[in-house]
Amino acid sequence: MEVEGFHFDSMGTTEEQERYCLGGFHPIAIGDMLDPQAGLAPSERRYRILHKLGFGSYATVWLARDIRSGTFVAVKVTTADSGASEEREAKMLAKATAAQGDTSPMHILRLHDHFAIVGPNGLHHVLVTDVVLPILSVGIHRTSPDWRKAAARGLVLGVAQMHRHGVKHGDLHLGNLGCAMPELLNQDEDDVVQDLSPYELTVVLPRDPRVQTASLPPYVVMPCQLSAYWARIRSSDSPPDVKILDFGNAREMHEPAGELQCAVEACAPELAFARVARKEACPEWDASSDVWAVGTTIYEIVAGSSLFYGIGLADGLLDTMVKLTGAVPPAWQSYWNVRPRLQGTEVSSQATTEEWERRRATLRAGCVDEADADQLVQLLRRVLVLDPEKRPTIDEVLQDPWFQDAK
Numbered sequence: 001m002e003v004e005g006f007h008f009d010s011m012g013t014t015e016e017q018e019r020y021c022l023g024g025f026h027p028i029a030i031g032d033m034l035d036p037q038a039g040l041a042p043s044e045r046r047y048r049i050l051h052k053l054g055f056g057s058y059a060t061v062w063l064a065r066d067i068r069s070g071t072f073v074a075v076k077v078t079t080a081d082s083g084a085s086e087e088r089e090a091k092m093l094a095k096a097t098a099a100q101g102d103t104s105p106m107h108i109l110r111l112h113d114h115f116a117i118v119g120p121n122g123l124h125h126v127l128v129t130d131v132v133l134p135i136l137s138v139g140i141h142r143t144s145p146d147w148r149k150a151a152a153r154g155l156v157l158g159v160a161q162m163h164r165h166g167v168k169h170g171d172l173h174l175g176n177l178g179c180a181m182p183e184l185l186n187q188d189e190d191d192v193v194q195d196l197s198p199y200e201l202t203v204v205l206p207r208d209p210r211v212q213t214a215s216l217p218p219y220v221v222m223p224c225q226l227s228a229y230w231a232r233i234r235s236s237d238s239p240p241d242v243k244i245l246d247f248g249n250a251r252e253m254h255e256p257a258g259e260l261q262c263a264v265e266a267c268a269p270e271l272a273f274a275r276v277a278r279k280e281a282c283p284e285w286d287a288s289s290d291v292w293a294v295g296t297t298i299y300e301i302v303a304g305s306s307l308f309y310g311i312g313l314a315d316g317l318l319d320t321m322v323k324l325t326g327a328v329p330p331a332w333q334s335y336w337n338v339r340p341r342l343q344g345t346e347v348s349s350q351a352t353t354e355e356w357e358r359r360r361a362t363l364r365a366g367c368v369d370e371a372d373a374d375q376l377v378q379l380l381r382r383v384l385v386l387d388p389e390k391r392p393t394i395d396e397v398l399q400d401p402w403f404q405d406a407k
């Protein structure tokens with residue numbers, strides 16, 4: 001996946017061994033036990049590591065058994081140098097899912113526990129959440145139009161929930177969506193361990209023995225094939241129960257922005273412009289930037305490919321945004337007039353209509369019928385407007401006719 005900053009998709013790879021150093025990842029081996037309370041003997045600790053779920057730039061994520069409740073959980077162990085931001089992630093997740101009389105099904109990853117552990121590489125925050133199947137491993141191209149619409153609606157419901165609770169996400173894209181795995185609840189631990197893909201371990205054996213310190217794990221683990229396992233245990237083809245994850249960028253509504261690391265394919269125009277034209281590392285953004293990202297992510301769920309596929313932040317993104325909307329915002333005009341433009345960027349309503357006809361043809365395969373595709377294009381054109389103030393709120397998006405027959 002092409003992403004600005006340091007995101008990447010962890011399926012089929014492992015983290016770099018060099019990241020196990022002071023300030024980096026916490027060394028973990030299969031069978032390790034973690035607990036919020038320091039000083040307990042391993043056998044008394046609460047969370048038992050069973051397999052690897054994935055890794056990102058700031059964390060390794062593990063499948064674990066909560067010995068106390070008997071459930072399976074995801075345990076995200078952050079790098080030691082990501083302290084404040086990962087503490088914020090737990091705080092924002094808790095705030096975004098705060099019940100406050102909200103009885104509707106939650107479309108945000110549930111945080112069960114949050115604590116810190118100290119290891120050879122420093123202090124690490126640990127977030128214990130539900131296990132979900134990353135939507136990227138579902139194989140969207142094999143799903144039905146109904147499934148895609150239900151997934152899109154789950155995303156919108158989740159964003160509406162967090163906005164209602166005063167949280168903006170800042171990094172919504174397909175890679176940060178997962179599907180609940182309720183079937184996992186009833187599985188036996190022995191069966192899970194046996195049925196998940198066999199462990200693929202790479203022994204960590206540096207050439208220089210002096211480097212073989214406690215900072216290093218005994219081996220690095222390839223993430224398990226959760227999708228293949230889920231395909232075996234899932235009970236029906238029921239619509240997906242989508243959960244939004246990764247609240248590492250999230251802020252309270254009134255909080256100023258921090259250093260932003262959003263995915264290029266979901267980066268709102270006001271952010272793209274601030275970063276490309278004004279070279280701002282921390283541009284301001286608000287709930288309407290999330291709404292833009294919802295639009296691009298819905299496009300990707302239904303079309304099966306990104307709206308901005310193959311386009312870089314400083315390399316055609318602004319041109320494509322203008323092409324899709326047919327107007328250069330007044331604030332962009334002086335920059336627009338002097339910058340070299342992508343070949344074929346024509347600003348006219350005719351060019352925009354033709355562009356959306358092309359996009360509609362791509363979306364059609366993921367829609368039930370022609371009318372459904374027409375309605376979706378209308379929704380996307382309403383959401384994907386360059387002026388953030390003219391974008392609908394997430395509650396208005398939820399009321400859009402396209403969602404009215406969602407399963």
Ligand SMILES: Nc1ncnc2c1ncn2[C@@H]1O[C@H](COP(=O)(O)OP(=O)(O)OP(=O)(O)O)[C@@H](O)[C@H]1O
Pocket residue numbers: 006007008009010011053054055056057058059060061074076109129130131132133134175178245246248
């Ligand atoms: N609750 C979960 N259940 C299953 N897998 C998960 C869960 N949380 C994370 N993962 C897996 O671990 C990977 C890394 O997690 P995450 O994206 O939260 O880490 P990060 O370091 O914050 O990432 P980034 O580099 O995007 O900032 C995800 O891409 C996903 O494959």
